[in-house]
Amino acid sequence: MGIMGFLRERMGKILAFFIGFALLAFIISEVVRSGGSFFRDDSNELAVVNGEKIPLDKFNKLQDQNTNQFKQQSGGQPLSGQITSYIQETTWNQLLSDLLLKKEIEKLGLVVGQDENDAMVSGNSPDPQIASQFRDPQTGAFDRNRLNQALAYLASAKADTVQKHQWRDFIIQVVEAKQKTKYVTMVTNGLYVNSLEANDDYQAKNKLVNFKYATLDYASIPDSKVTVTDADYSAYYDAHKAEFKNQQETRTFEYVSFNGSPSKDDSTAVKAEVIKLADSLKVSTNDSLFVQINSETKTPLAFQKKGTLEPKLDTLMFNSAKGFVYGPYVSNGSYKLAKLSDVKTTFDSVKTRHILINPQLTGGLDKAIAKADSIKKLIEGGKSFADLATTFSSDRGSAAKGGDIPAFDVNGAMGGGQGQIAPEYTNASFKAKKGDLIVVTSQFGVHLIQVEDQKGSVKVIKVAVVDKPITPSSKTQTIAYSKAQKFLGSITKDNFDAEATKEGLKPRTAEEVTGTAASLPGLDNVRDVVRWAYKADKGDITDKVFTVGDQYIVPRLTEIKPKGILSLDAVKKQIKPAVLNEVKGKQLDEKFQAALNGASSIDQVAQKAGTKAVPVQNIVFANPIIPGQSAEYKLIGSIFGSQPNKLSKPVNGSQGVFVYYVDGFTNPAPLTNNIRQKQQIAQALVQRADGQVLEALKDNANVKDNRAKVL
Known part of the structure; x- marks a missing residue:
C-alpha cells in the first residue's frame, strides 16, 4: 500500500518527466536528421525583407546570370575575389531594389494594360528594348519587317517551345521595366522648383565676394599639448550623431x-622537377599532349602574334627557330619551360557572323548541335543568315545585327578593346575559308559560324608552355x-x-x-x-x-x-582627430579674440595673432574653395551672410580658425527669366531621384540580412 500510495501521489510528476524526456528526444532526433536547422535560420533563406523571404537559390540564379554576363563582356577572364564580391553586392542590390519597387508598384496599383502592352510590342513606337532586338544589320535602324516576321513565327504552330518561353520571359521583363518607369516618373513629376529656389541658385553661382582673411591652423598646436575630456567627446558626438549611421553591420x-x-628548399625541388622535363620537351613530337600531361596549366596550344606572349618570351621566341626550348625560368609564382612549337603566316584578322544555340534551352549539347546543323542546311538552301540569326540566336546582341561579330585577330581580340572571342571560335574561323559555314562548340554554347572575310598577313607562332607552381x-x-x-x-x-x-x-x-x-x-x-x-x-x-x-x-x-546609429564608444577612435581640432579651436579662438581687441583692420589682427592677412577675390557661394586651402563651408557661408567693411568674429573652419574682412560684393544682373534656371535645377533633381528613391525604400525597409551566414 505504501508503494501504491507513493506512485499515486507522484504519478503526475512522473508522467510529466517521461513526456518531457520523449519530446526532448524527438527534438534532438530532428536536429540530427535535419542538420540542426530546427534551431537556426533556414540555410536557404538569404534574407527577409518586410516579411517576405528571399531564397538563396533565387539569389544564386541571378548571380550566375550576372557572372556569365560579366565573363562574356570581359572575354572569359578569370574572376578575382574582388570582382566576385562586386558581382555579389550588385546582385544583392538588384534583387533588393526589384523587390522593394515591386511592393510599391503593387501598393499603388500601377499596371501596364493590354492596349499599352500591345503598343509596346507592335505599336507605332515599340519599346526601346524590343526595337533594339530588331535592327537592320546594315543601318542599325529599327526594322519593322524583322519584328513582324518574328511575331508571326512565334504565333505559328511550328514555333519552338523554348523560344516562345524566352519571348514570354522577355516581355515580362519589358512590362516590369515599364512599371518601374511609371513609378519613378510619378515621383519625379511631383518634384517642383519655385522661383525663390531658382533665384537662390542663380545668386549662389554668380554673386562674387572679395575679402581678406587671417587663419590659425589647428596643426599649429601639437596634439600632445591638448587635453581632451569625456565631455568634449560627448559634445561632438551629440552634435554630429546623424553622421554615425552605419548602413550595414x-x-x-x-x-x-x-x-x-614555399621555402627555399621547396623552390629548389620544383626547379629540379622542371629541369628533368626539359630534355623530354625538346624531343617531343606532340607538344600539345606533352603540355596536357605535364603542365599544371593545361592551356590548349594556339597561334599567337607578336606582343601577346609574356615579356620574357615575346621577343625571344619570335627571333628563334622552330624547336627552340627556353627555361626553366620563374614567372607568376611558377617554374616554366617554353618551346617554340610551330611558326606560320596567317591572316591578320577574320570577319564572321554567327548564330548561337544554347544547349540548356534545347535539351542538351547533342540537340543543340543538331539544331545548328539544321539551320546550316536552311542557309545552304538559300535562307537568309541574318533573318535566321534574328529568330534563333541566343546571342541577342549580335542577333539584332544579323549575327554580325566585329573582326578579330588570331588571339581572338576584337578591335577597339571590344572584348575577346572564345578560343574554339577563333581557331575554327582562322582554319576555315572565306564563305564557309562551320559548327563549333565553346563555353558559350554551339555556334553556327559564317566566315565573311579574311584580311592581311601576319607571322604567328605556337608556343608550348609547361609550368609547375612553386608550392609549399x-x-x-x-x-x-x-x-x-x-x-x-x-x-x-x-x-x-x-x-x-x-x-x-x-x-x-x-x-x-x-x-x-x-x-x-x-x-x-x-x-x-x-x-x-x-x-x-x-x-x-x-x-x-x-x-x-x-x-x-x-x-x-x-x-x-x-547597423544603425553607432554608440560613442564605437566611434570614439574615429572622431578623435575632429574632437582634438575642436579643443584646439577653443584655444585659437581665444588667441584671435585677444588679437581683435583694439584692432581696426584685418592686417592688425593677423599681426597680433602672429599670422598674415591673405586677400581673396571673386569667390562664389556655390564653390566654397579658397585658393591654397580646402573647401571651407562654414567660412564661406559666414562671409556671404555678413556685412562689408566689418571685422568678423572667429570662425572655426575645416583646417583652422579664421577671421575675415569683406571688402565688398559684386551682384549679378537681375534674373529676369528664371525658366532656364528652374530647368537646370529640375534636371539635376530628376537625375538623382531614381537612386534616392531606392535608397529611401531601403532605409525604411525591415531587412533581416543572412548573407554573412549563408554565402
Whole structure:
C-alpha cells in the first residue's frame, strides 16, 4: 500500500518527466536528421525583407546570370575575389531594389494594360528594348519587317517551345521595366522648383565676394599639448550623431598569421622537377599532349602574334627557330619551360557572323548541335543568315545585327578593346575559308559560324608552355600549421597580444569587415573567417586555425558595429582627430579674440595673432574653395551672410580658425527669366531621384540580412 500510495501521489510528476524526456528526444532526433536547422535560420533563406523571404537559390540564379554576363563582356577572364564580391553586392542590390519597387508598384496599383502592352510590342513606337532586338544589320535602324516576321513565327504552330518561353520571359521583363518607369516618373513629376529656389541658385553661382582673411591652423598646436575630456567627446558626438549611421553591420578582428609559403628548399625541388622535363620537351613530337600531361596549366596550344606572349618570351621566341626550348625560368609564382612549337603566316584578322544555340534551352549539347546543323542546311538552301540569326540566336546582341561579330585577330581580340572571342571560335574561323559555314562548340554554347572575310598577313607562332607552381611542401605546411596550433592552445581572451609578442608576432587588424567580404588586404578567400566573425561575440577567439592560401591565421573578434546609429564608444577612435581640432579651436579662438581687441583692420589682427592677412577675390557661394586651402563651408557661408567693411568674429573652419574682412560684393544682373534656371535645377533633381528613391525604400525597409551566414 505504501508503494501504491507513493506512485499515486507522484504519478503526475512522473508522467510529466517521461513526456518531457520523449519530446526532448524527438527534438534532438530532428536536429540530427535535419542538420540542426530546427534551431537556426533556414540555410536557404538569404534574407527577409518586410516579411517576405528571399531564397538563396533565387539569389544564386541571378548571380550566375550576372557572372556569365560579366565573363562574356570581359572575354572569359578569370574572376578575382574582388570582382566576385562586386558581382555579389550588385546582385544583392538588384534583387533588393526589384523587390522593394515591386511592393510599391503593387501598393499603388500601377499596371501596364493590354492596349499599352500591345503598343509596346507592335505599336507605332515599340519599346526601346524590343526595337533594339530588331535592327537592320546594315543601318542599325529599327526594322519593322524583322519584328513582324518574328511575331508571326512565334504565333505559328511550328514555333519552338523554348523560344516562345524566352519571348514570354522577355516581355515580362519589358512590362516590369515599364512599371518601374511609371513609378519613378510619378515621383519625379511631383518634384517642383519655385522661383525663390531658382533665384537662390542663380545668386549662389554668380554673386562674387572679395575679402581678406587671417587663419590659425589647428596643426599649429601639437596634439600632445591638448587635453581632451569625456565631455568634449560627448559634445561632438551629440552634435554630429546623424553622421554615425552605419548602413550595414561590420565586424573588426585582429589576427596573427603563420607563413606557410614555399621555402627555399621547396623552390629548389620544383626547379629540379622542371629541369628533368626539359630534355623530354625538346624531343617531343606532340607538344600539345606533352603540355596536357605535364603542365599544371593545361592551356590548349594556339597561334599567337607578336606582343601577346609574356615579356620574357615575346621577343625571344619570335627571333628563334622552330624547336627552340627556353627555361626553366620563374614567372607568376611558377617554374616554366617554353618551346617554340610551330611558326606560320596567317591572316591578320577574320570577319564572321554567327548564330548561337544554347544547349540548356534545347535539351542538351547533342540537340543543340543538331539544331545548328539544321539551320546550316536552311542557309545552304538559300535562307537568309541574318533573318535566321534574328529568330534563333541566343546571342541577342549580335542577333539584332544579323549575327554580325566585329573582326578579330588570331588571339581572338576584337578591335577597339571590344572584348575577346572564345578560343574554339577563333581557331575554327582562322582554319576555315572565306564563305564557309562551320559548327563549333565553346563555353558559350554551339555556334553556327559564317566566315565573311579574311584580311592581311601576319607571322604567328605556337608556343608550348609547361609550368609547375612553386608550392609549399607538406613539411613546410606542417611546420607552419603546428606553430599556429601551438599558439592557439596558449591563448585566452586576455593574453592574445601578450602571447603574440612572446612569439615575436605582430597582430594585424581587419577593420570593419562586411558580412559578404571575400578578401582582405593581403588575403584572398577569407569567407570561412568572415562567417566565424559573424557568429562570434566581441572578445571571442577562434577554436580552430584557419587556412587562407599559404597562411594559417588565428583571429580574435575585437569589435562589432551594428547597423544603425553607432554608440560613442564605437566611434570614439574615429572622431578623435575632429574632437582634438575642436579643443584646439577653443584655444585659437581665444588667441584671435585677444588679437581683435583694439584692432581696426584685418592686417592688425593677423599681426597680433602672429599670422598674415591673405586677400581673396571673386569667390562664389556655390564653390566654397579658397585658393591654397580646402573647401571651407562654414567660412564661406559666414562671409556671404555678413556685412562689408566689418571685422568678423572667429570662425572655426575645416583646417583652422579664421577671421575675415569683406571688402565688398559684386551682384549679378537681375534674373529676369528664371525658366532656364528652374530647368537646370529640375534636371539635376530628376537625375538623382531614381537612386534616392531606392535608397529611401531601403532605409525604411525591415531587412533581416543572412548573407554573412549563408554565402
